[in-house]
Amino acid sequence: MLMVWFLLIGGLVQCLLLLRLLRTGRRLDRESRQQAPWRRRWPSAALIVPAAGEHPMMEAALRSLLLQDYPGLMPVFVTATAEEPAARxxxxxxxxxxxxxxxxxxxxxxxxxxxxxxxxxxAAAGDAVELLLFCDSTHLARPDFARHLAAPVAEGRSDFSTGYHTVRPRDASLVTLAYAFCVQLMRYLQGLTPSFTQPWGGAMCMRRAVFEHMGLRRFWQENVVDDCSLAGLLAGLGKPVVLSPGALLYTEAEHHSFRVWRAWMDRQVLFLKFCVPLQWLLLGLLPLVMMLPPLAMLWAVVGMALGAVPVWTGLIGLCLAAWLLLLLHGWRCQVCAPGSLWRWLAAFVLSAGVFAEVYLRTIPAGGILWHGIWYRVGRGGRVLEVRRQ
Known part of the structure; x- marks a missing residue:
């Protein structure tokens, strides 16, 4: 009987959560297609893009950022050295x-x-610019991306705004689909409620005066990451971050590497662990919510077929499984994922399993490996040691 109640409650919670997030995603997609507002005067702004590595999409991504229609936008691209591929x-x-x-x-x-x-x-942008826009170097942007990102700050709705990105899967490999699902989930969570909205370093905007007033220069000089550390700081100060759905970047993914995907997921979890520990603790419930109800549904259906559980229990499991498949089909359509629904289901299961493994491995972790550099990290994301590998 306990398993029956777990099946009913757990399956309902999972399906209702996926439904709510799917509706959120559809709303975000509708809003992202709206034209960015035009203003008589836009605040002077700098677009700051840290670049590193040899990503195959970097040239197209940087070019899309240089073609923004924001009036007088100052593009500032930054590399660590003058010899690395990104610098060339x-x-x-x-x-x-x-x-x-x-x-x-x-x-x-x-x-x-x-x-x-x-x-x-x-520092290179100077004191004259009123807005600071930060962006990653490997995502494609529409020409009105910068205006979408700056609009909430320019209109006075907040001192901080953020966008996000979506993955365009170009093949039906399980890792590519699982990566697309993970990014889709994180984007939908960003838009679920304002209390869930956090700055994302791949697309965020802030007032230059607030940057200086809050001492963010010194704060970032001691921290391992920009966005999660800022999220923890702003939450403590009660400062809101406005999500701009139109500030949407696009990530092309094809034959995505399992190693790269897992390392990316590892960093996302570790950043929260060090910078926003309460959210990291809550995040530990996510793999349980994603994995256990489908297993209970499978147990109910197989048990009914074998005569090991009552028929009504199996029917509940069958109905919930059908609802889950229908919702996953909706998620799949939102990102236009290639391949069959069953491959998307397998990618969903793979995402939950790998996430659970990654989360468990982050519990004893004392640092982060990022672009070949090992950072030993303390409370609040403060860097205690840097070792280049």
Whole structure:
């Protein structure tokens, strides 16, 4: 009887959660297709883009950021060294876009390299700009992305705004689909309720005056990451972050590597552990909510077929399983995932299983590996030691 009640309650909770998130996603997609507002005067702004590595989409992504229609936008691209591949790519782009500024930040010692690069970009932008826009270097942007991202701050609705990204899966491999599902889940959670909205370093905007007033320069100089650390700080100060659905970036994914996907998931969980520990603890419930109800549904249906459980128990499990498949089909349609519904279901199961394994491994972790650099991290995301591998 206990299993029956678990099946009923757990399955209902899971399906209702997926339904609520699906409705949130559809609303976000509708709002993301709206035109960005036009203003008589836009605040002066700098677009700061830390770049590293050799991502195959980096050139297309950087080019899309250089084609923004925000009036007078100052593009500032930052690399750690002048010799790395990203720096050579930026040098080539400067011949086509002379307004582009390339800043060489040098190696970080007491903070994350991305933080160090971002701060070098802020310094290069100067005191004249009113808004600071931060963006990742590997996602494609529409021409009105910057206006969408800056609008909530320019209109005075908040001092901080954020966007997010969505994955376009280009093949039906399980890892590609699982990666798309994970990003989709995180995006929908961002838009579920304002209390869930957090700044995302891949697309965030803030007032320059607030950046200085809050002492974010010194704060980031000691921290491992920009967005999660800022989320913890803003939550403590009671400062809201406004989500701009139109500030949506696009990630192309094809034959995605399991190692890369797992390392990405590991960082997402660890950033929360060190910077927003309460949310990290709550996050531990997610794999249980995702994994256990489907197992209970399977137990009920198989048990009914074998005569081991009452027929009505099996029928409940069958109805909940059908509802779950219908909801997953809706999620699949939202990202136009290739392949069959059964592969999408397998990707859902794979996501839950890998996430549970990753979460358990983060419990004893004392640091983060990111772009070949090991950061030993303390409370609040403060960097205690940096080791380059």
């Amino acid at each position: 790519l930026i040098g080539a782009l400067r011949k086509e876009f002379p307004a582009l500024r390339h800043v060489v930040a040098g190696r970080a010692e007491g903070c994350g390299q991305k933080n160090h690069n971002s701060l070098a970009g802020v």
